[in-house]
Amino acid sequence: MVTALRDARAVAETVTDPELPMLTLADLGVLRDVSEIDGKVVVSITPTYTGCPAMDTMRDDLVHELQRAGYPDVEVRTVLHPPWSTDWISEEGRRKLAEAGIAPPGAAPRAGTGPVPLTLGPTVRAVRCPRCGSADTEEVSRFSATACKALRRCRACAEPFEHVKEI
Amino acid sequence: MSFDNAYEAITEENSSRWAFGTGFEDPLSGVDTTIPDGVDAAELAAYCLMLGDDALVFSHRLQQWCTNAPELEDEVALANIGLDLLGQARLLLARAGRAEGGEHGEDYYAFFRDEHEFRNVRLAELERGDFGELTARLLVLSTWRLALLHRLTGSRDPVLSAIAAKGVKEVTYHRDYAAQWTVRLGDGTDYSHERMTEGLATVWPYVDELFTPHPVELSLARAGVGVDPSRTRGEFDDVIGQVLGAATLTLPEVPSVPGVSGRAGRDGVHTEAMGYLLAELQSVARAHPEATW
Numbered sequence: 257m258v259t260a261l262r263d264a265r266a267v268a269e270t271v272t273d274p275e276l277p278m279l280t281l282a283d284l285g286v287l288r289d290v291s292e293i294d295g296k297v298v299v300s301i302t303p304t305y306t307g308c309p310a311m312d313t314m315r316d317d318l319v320h321e322l323q324r325a326g327y328p329d330v331e332v333r334t335v336l337h338p339p340w341s342t343d344w345i346s347e348e349g350r351r352k353l354a355e356a357g358i359a360p361p362g363a364a365p366r367a368g369t370g371p372v373p374l375t376l377g378p379t380v381r382a383v384r385c386p387r388c389g390s391a392d393t394e395e396v397s398r399f400s401a402t403a404c405k406a407l408r409r410c411r412a413c414a415e416p417f418e419h420v421k422e423i
Numbered sequence: 424m425s426f427d428n429a430y431e432a433i434t435e436e437n438s439s440r441w442a443f444g445t446g447f448e449d450p451l452s453g454v455d456t457t458i459p460d461g462v463d464a465a466e467l468a469a470y471c472l473m474l475g476d477d478a479l480v481f482s483h484r485l486q487q488w489c490t491n492a493p494e495l496e497d498e499v500a501l502a503n504i505g506l507d508l509l510g511q512a513r514l515l516l517a518r519a520g521r522a523e524g525g526e527h528g529e530d531y532y533a534f535f536r537d538e539h540e541f542r543n544v545r546l547a548e549l550e551r552g553d554f555g556e557l558t559a560r561l562l563v564l565s566t567w568r569l570a571l572l573h574r575l576t577g578s579r580d581p582v583l584s585a586i587a588a589k590g591v592k593e594v595t596y597h598r599d600y601a602a603q604w605t606v607r608l609g610d611g612t613d614y615s616h617e618r619m620t621e622g623l624a625t626v627w628p629y630v631d632e633l634f635t636p637h638p639v640e641l642s643l644a645r646a647g648v649g650v651d652p653s654r655t656r657g658e659f660d661d662v663i664g665q666v667l668g669a670a671t672l673t674l675p676e677v678p679s680v681p682g683v684s685g686r687a688g689r690d691g692v693h694t695e696a697m698g699y700l701l702a703e704l705q706s707v708a709r710a711h712p713e714a715t716w
Contacts, residue, residue: 307510333453336585397496399503
């Protein structure tokens with residue numbers, strides 16, 4: 257069964273994110289665990305943002321792919337804790353994002369012990385343009401087409417691009 | 424392979440092509456929702472409805488800004504913030520359902536409760552105003568909610584604590600967005616300063632309600648599960664003072680709008696705006712009560 261389980265994990269690791277299809281759920285750090293309990297494959301995933309509308313599709317895709325690979329009994333569990341962080345995106349995932357023209361995130365902010373600090377001024381981040389590599393880029397909007405991305409512009413090549421924001 | 428009609432061809436075999444009809448409807452699917460020892464399940468359910476209804480109702484107001492925001496970037500920002508709050512509401516309403524014994528799912532609480540059963544604070548439901556009013560309301564509600572969620576990360580209920588920990592990350596940038604707009608408008612032109620001042624004066628009468636604890640909040644705070652909102656007033660005042668100072672604005676001197684015989688949003692006593700809001704929010708689900716999507 258150890259071999260079969262490894263296969264189930266390998267199958268789950270091929271399932272891609274519905275909104276960032278260049279990344280697998282494993283690359284994104286959303287796939288938390290694959291195990292077998294009483295002959296059933298149990299896959300644990302965590303939402304990126306609480307309102308992420310792609311969660312249902314991810315669950316559905318995991319069930320379909322595993323069933324197609326010969327695992328009739330699949331359960332997908334949600335894990336809420338610890339909360340997802342962009343730090344969980346793998347090196348491979350970061351490379352694929354950059355290749356697709358999306359700037360990968362830097363290190364996520366660390367939670368302190370006191371009240372959450374307020375940010376009143378513009379935040380300066382060293383984000384390189386995924387097209388020309390210039391560090392001379394600016395944030396256009398902290399919000400973009402999906403919850404996980406900000407919109408930026410490169411001052412060197414003038415291209416707009418998306419950036420997976422640190423969380 | 425041939426099909427009798429096009430619909431069959433596109434739905435056959437693999438529903439994963441479609442975002443609807445996946446059959447996964449429970450946002451707490453697979454989460455252990457056992458009630459911790461010594462916690463009153465009915466109180467926990469009521470408390471989750473309070474926090475969930477704040478998010479659901481304000482999310483609905485934010486959704487009404489779609490196609491009405493001053494710029495495309497802000498349109499996207501408000502939709503993002505509304506989506507985050509809707510996500511928090513889904514988890515909290517689902518948590519309430521499990522605590523009540525699992526008879527009802529999130530949709531029941533959102534679509535099939537009547538006005539007096541909603542427990543959101545009144546500030547969340549007020550009629551949509553201008554962008555100055557929105558900025559003021561988002562600043563107040565996100566500053567308050569962040570202070571609550573931050574404390575709730577230490578809740579004895581592991582589900583509430585996990586929802587809070589995710590929410591803290593999101594509401595942090597909601598508050599930053601509102602605070603930065605407050606500074607931009609307050610410290611902008613005479614006209615933007617005036618509009619921002621008016622916005623603050625519109626929302627401020629509903630601020631005291633946010634810090635008036637309901638008996639359920641007090642009881643759960645004693646049990647280490649909830650937060651007594653009155654304990655967050657100091658942090659709230661500090662943050663608001665910092666933002667208004669940078670925005671060259673001053674606190675409005677306006678009287679609070681009292682509830683009815685001491686009862687307000689947390690007791691299900693709402694403003695006139697709430698009925699109209701629910702009519703819009705619930706009309707489709709009530710017209711097709713058996714529908715699934």
